[in-house]
Structures are given as structure tokens and as C-alpha cells.
Amino acid sequence: MTTTLRPAGPGRDGVYSICANGRAVGGVHLTPMGPWGAGTGWILHIQVLPSRRRRGHACVAMLAAEEIMRVERCTRMAAAVPEGNRAATGLVEALGYVPDSRRFAAPVRTTGLPSGVRMMDTDERAEWCAAELLRHAASLREAGWAGPAAEARARARLDHPAAPAPYTLGDGAVVWVAHGVILALAAPTPDAAATLLRAAGHVTAVQGLPEMSIDLPDVPDGGHTKPCTAAGFAPRTRYWGKPIL
Numbered sequence: 001m002t003t004t005l006r007p008a009g010p011g012r013d014g015v016y017s018i019c020a021n022g023r024a025v026g027g028v029h030l031t032p033m034g035p036w037g038a039g040t041g042w043i044l045h046i047q048v049l050p051s052r053r054r055r056g057h058a059c060v061a062m063l064a065a066e067e068i069m070r071v072e073r074c075t076r077m078a079a080a081v082p083e084g085n086r087a088a089t090g091l092v093e094a095l096g097y098v099p100d101s102r103r104f105a106a107p108v109r110t111t112g113l114p115s116g117v118r119m120m121d122t123d124e125r126a127e128w129c130a131a132e133l134l135r136h137a138a139s140l141r142e143a144g145w146a147g148p149a150a151e152a153r154a155r156a157r158l159d160h161p162a163a164p165a166p167y168t169l170g171d172g173a174v175v176w177v178a179h180g181v182i183l184a185l186a187a188p189t190p191d192a193a194a195t196l197l198r199a200a201g202h203v204t205a206v207q208g209l210p211e212m213s214i215d216l217p218d219v220p221d222g223g224h225t226k227p228c229t230a231a232g233f234a235p236r237t238r239y240w241g242k243p244i245l
């Protein structure tokens, strides 16, 4: 049996039918410009008809997707898999993807801004963003990311010019939340993290949004997992990735 990808048609950029001997058995949606910026190709969604599963169609489609993303100058692949989706987890593991990070989410309520927390001014914001970009890109390069893809991901995370400024407690303790997404959390102690998470929750609730989310590195106790869990965050989605050079 031959499995191929066929573009789904005009106006449906990045959407492909997965075909087995010419007949559609599923679909896959790709983009070379996902949430981590240029250089990382994303599998946004993949689906195979229930009656045609476990015959290798998704596996071949994912490998074909890598070829398409290479042509788009991507050096890495990424996929978001909902927690508990065993089939999709098995699929990405079989293809050599490794865990990158996890999205956690928590309900919010207005509590007032905790005392000591204030919004950064324009100069502080610019200085903090520049330093945070360098720090994040360096940590990605240390984890094996190629320079351009690392810089693109770090830039994409901080590229929110219209978002309100980050909040700070001083001493390098910072939280930046935009539209219910915590873009950055830096806290020297668990207490500082808890205070900043309360601040982020308050800001989000005041905007009328019911919950906030944060992406944390997928390593044991990576990036404030404990204070986030204590603040009511639960895992929603796991991000997987791999290089495709």
C-alpha cells in the first residue's frame, strides 16, 4: 500500500489529505510558522479514519510532513499533544520526538494585586525583554537547538508589543501575562512565584478571562512546576519536538 500526502486545495494552506492508494484515509495540518517562530515546523493536527488506524498511515504522513517542512527551511519539528492522548503520544514517541514542555492551566479570580507587586515602566520593560531574550535563546542553544531556530523561538515568545508590561516584585522576580497566557515567570523563591501567580490571576480575571495558562519545561520540577501546581494549575497539553537536520 502507498501512503501519500495531497494538498487539500486552494485556500487551505498547510492542509493535506493522507491518501492510501489514492483514497483519503485522514488529514494533516502543518505550518512552518507556528508559535515558536520561523525554523520550527508544526504538526497542528493529524487524524486518521478510525477504521484505518494502526496501519502506519499517520507515521508515513508525519515523515512526509518533515520533508515538506525541510523544504520550508525548518530545522526542527514540534507537535502539541493533549494530555492523555495515548495514540498521538505513541505516534510522536515512535518518530523520535522528545518532550519539550507542558502547558498547564488554572481558573482565576479577582483577589487584588498582591502588595509589593508593581508594573514595570517602559525602560525596565525594554531592558528586561532584551535580557530575557538572550537568556532564553542561550538556554535553547544549550539544549541543542540551532542558533537561528533558538533565537526565533525566544523572539516569538516575547513579541507582544501591544501587551501590558510585565509585573515585578523586585530582585529579578517577574511575571508577564498577556490575554491569560503567562509568557514569563522568573522567581528566586517559591513564595515569590506564588505571589506573582496570584498577581497574574488577578490581572487575567480583571480582563474577564476565566483561566490562565503557562508553559513549563518538561523536566522534573522544571520551571516552577511546584508553585504552579500549588496555585491550582493542571497539565493540559504536552509539546514534543525533534531536530530534522
Ligand SMILES: CC(C)(COP(=O)(O)OP(=O)(O)OC[C@H]1O[C@@H](n2cnc3c(N)ncnc32)[C@H](O)[C@@H]1OP(=O)(O)O)[C@@H](O)C(=O)NCCC(=O)NCCS
Residues within 6 Å of the ligand: 044, 045, 046, 047, 048, 049, 052, 053, 054, 055, 056, 057, 058, 059, 060, 080, 081, 082, 085, 086, 087, 088, 089, 090, 091, 092, 094
Ligand atoms: C493519532 C493517530 C493519528 C494515529 O494514526 P495511525 O495511522 O493509527 O498511526 P500509525 O498506524 O501510523 O501508528 C504509528 C505508531 O504510533 C503508535 N501508536 C499509534 N496508535 C497508537 C495507540 N492507539 N496506542 C499506542 N500507540 C499508538 C505506535 O507506536 C504505532 O506503531 P505500531 O502500530 O507499529 O505499534 C490516530 O489514532 C487518530 O487519528 N487519532 C484521533 C485524532 C488525534 O488524536 N490526533 C492527534 C491530535 S495531536
